[in-house]
Amino acid sequence: MIAxxxxxxxxxxxxxxxxxPAALALCPLDHNGLYVLEMSSYMLxxxxxxxxxxxxxxxxxxxxxxRHGDMAGYADAKRAIxxxxxxxxLAVVGTDDPASQAMxxxxxxxxxxxxxxxxVWCDNGIxxxxxxxxxxxxxxxxxxxxxxxxxxxxxxxxxxxLGVDRATLAQGIRTFPGLPHRxxxxxxxxxxxxxxxxxxTNADATACALACYDRIVWIAGGVxxxxxxxxxxxxxxxxxxxxxxxxxxxxxxxxxxDTPHEIxxxxxxxxxxxxxxxxxxxxxxxxxxxxxxxxxxFSGFPARGERFAELARGLA
Numbered sequence: 601m602i603a604x605x606x607x608x609x610x611x612x613x614x615x616x617x618x619x620x621p622a623a624l625a626l627c628p629l630d631h632n633g634l635y636v637l638e639m640s641s642y643m644l645x646x647x648x649x650x651x652x653x654x655x656x657x658x659x660x661x662x663x664x665x666x667r668h669g670d671m672a673g674y675a676d677a678k679r680a681i682x683x684x685x686x687x688x689x690l691a692v693v694g695t696d697d698p699a700s701q702a703m704x705x706x707x708x709x710x711x712x713x714x715x716x717x718x719x720v721w722c723d724n725g726i727x728x729x730x731x732x733x734x735x736x737x738x739x740x741x742x743x744x745x746x747x748x749x750x751x752x753x754x755x756x757x758x759x760x761x762l763g764v765d766r767a768t769l770a771q772g773i774r775t776f777p778g779l780p781h782r783x784x785x786x787x788x789x790x791x792x793x794x795x796x797x798x799x800x801t802n803a804d805a806t807a808c809a810l811a812c813y814d815r816i817v818w819i820a821g822g823v824x825x826x827x828x829x830x831x832x833x834x835x836x837x838x839x840x841x842x843x844x845x846x847x848x849x850x851x852x853x854x855x856x857x858d859t860p861h862e863i864x865x866x867x868x869x870x871x872x873x874x875x876x877x878x879x880x881x882x883x884x885x886x887x888x889x890x891x892x893x894x895x896x897x898f899s900g901f902p903a904r905g906e907r908f909a910e911l912a913r914g915l916a
Contacts, residue, residue, distance in 0.1 A: 601755040603636040605772030609764045618643060619779070634762070641677035642667065654690035654761055655681045656754050657709075660699040661804040663825060675699065682707060690761045694750050697804075710757050714749025720757045722749035727756060727773070735770040742778035747808035781901055783809055786909035787916040792878045793885050794871075794912035798905030800889035803831045809889040810835040817874045817883045819867070819908070822846035822892030829891050830855050840881035843870040847896040866897065867904070871911040886912070 603615035614626040617637035626635060639647075641664055657678055668674040682691050693704035695711045695718055704711050711718035720729045727734045727749065734756055737749055752773050759769045778784060781798040788794070800806040802825045810816065810832065820829065821844040829852055842861035844852050849863045860881075864870045867888075874886045894904040 601751060601773065601776050602758050604776050605755060605759045605764060605769060606634055606636070606762065608772045608775070609759075609768045611762070611764075639681055641674060644680040645677040647680065647683075649684070651684040651686070652681060652689070654692070654758050655685065656692040656694075656758065657681055657700065657703060658694040658750065658754060659697050659804070660703065661697055661802070663802050663804075671699070675703065679703060679707075682709075690758065692754055692757045694754060696746070696750050712750055712753035712757055714746035714751075714753065718753070720753040720760075722746065722753060725749075727752050729756070729760070731766075734766060735773055737773075739774045740776065742776055743773070744783060745808055745812040747811075781905035783812070784905070784909075787912035789875055789886075789912065789915045790879060792875075792883065794874075794908075794915075795885055795887045795889075796905045796908050796912075797887060797889035798894070798901045798908065800891055801825070801893050801901055803827060803829055803891045806889040806891035807832055807835060809887060810838060813885045813887065814838055815840050815882065815884045817877045817881065817886045818842045819870045819874060819886070819888045820844060820890050820892065821849045821852055822890045822894050822904075823896050824848035824851060824892050828852055828855050832891065840883040841874075841877040843873050843877070845870050845897070846890070846892060846894075848892060852892075867907050867911060871908065871915065875915055 603613050606613040612629050612633040615636040616626050617623045618640040619638040623637050660675055664674060668677055691707050691709040692712055693700055693709040695701045695704050695713050696715055713721040722737060725737050727737055756769055781796055784796040785793050786796045797809045800809055816839050818839050836859045839859055842856055844863045845866055853861055853863055864873055878886055888908045894901050898904040
């Protein structure tokens with residue numbers, strides 16, 4: 601989103617790292633150029649000298665603990681994005697979860713939120729800062745949900761720091777098309793949208809997607825993270841039917857309890873079953889947001905999302 605806004609503002613920009621081309625494969629830019637890099641915790645823990653002129657830490661919840669040992673180790677890895685910043689550099693922290701709130705207080709960072717007052721935040725769907733409204737997020741059709749309100753607030757904080765005017769900033773957020781595998785509309789079948797949120801690889805990520813819809817046919821499963829889907833219980837009343845795939849489907853079925861569900865095993869079985877379930881229940885959406893890693897059946901979440909999209913388009 602930041603790269604999209606900067607391009608609209610006429611700034612030379614390249615984007616990559618964890619979300620696309622490797623950082624060192626990006627095209628060389630002149631001294632006016634800007635590189636927008638998404639950094640994973642795995643990348644950050646290996647960096648010894650790189651300094652980011654503007655750095656953003658969006659959220660912090662249990663993930664990758666097999667790599668970092670525990671939450672303290674994971675937080676240390678993500679906090680490293682701010683290492684070596686100097687006076688005048690920008691540090692931005694999302695404050696929509698308690699662990700991130702603590703990090704923001706520790707850093708004295710610019711705060712952003714999709715749900716409550718901050719330096720840049722969404723106030724009942726209106727993106728704003730201390731200088732007033734920026735955009736009604738209803739105009740940004742590719743950015744549903746409070747989590748995308750926080751994403752937009754973070755992008756706005758960086759863009760304003762870099763001198764983008766408010767009108768261009770608003771237009772950039774309004775026209776951002778979204779990203780593959782992140783609540784991506786891939787097909788409409790019998791009037792029901794099929795949404796690919798394969799990037800939802802843990803419960804917290806999937807919660808953001810479940811919160812956007814009122815009646816859902818949900819496709820979930822794979823290699824479960826710590827706690828499985830127990831933390832999603834508050835969203836179970838929204839679920840008309842769940843189709844479980846992957847290695848840990850039996851465990852997730854136990855956690856669903858009385859919520860309507862069945863174990864189908866694979867996406868090839870889940871997608872046509874989802875069509876039948878949507879017709880039977882009057883569901884608003886068919887949502888792939890697995891709350892699990894994909895490595896039991898796929899090479900990664902992109903391959904899982906692409907297969908879901910292929911199957912959904914086949915139905916259409």
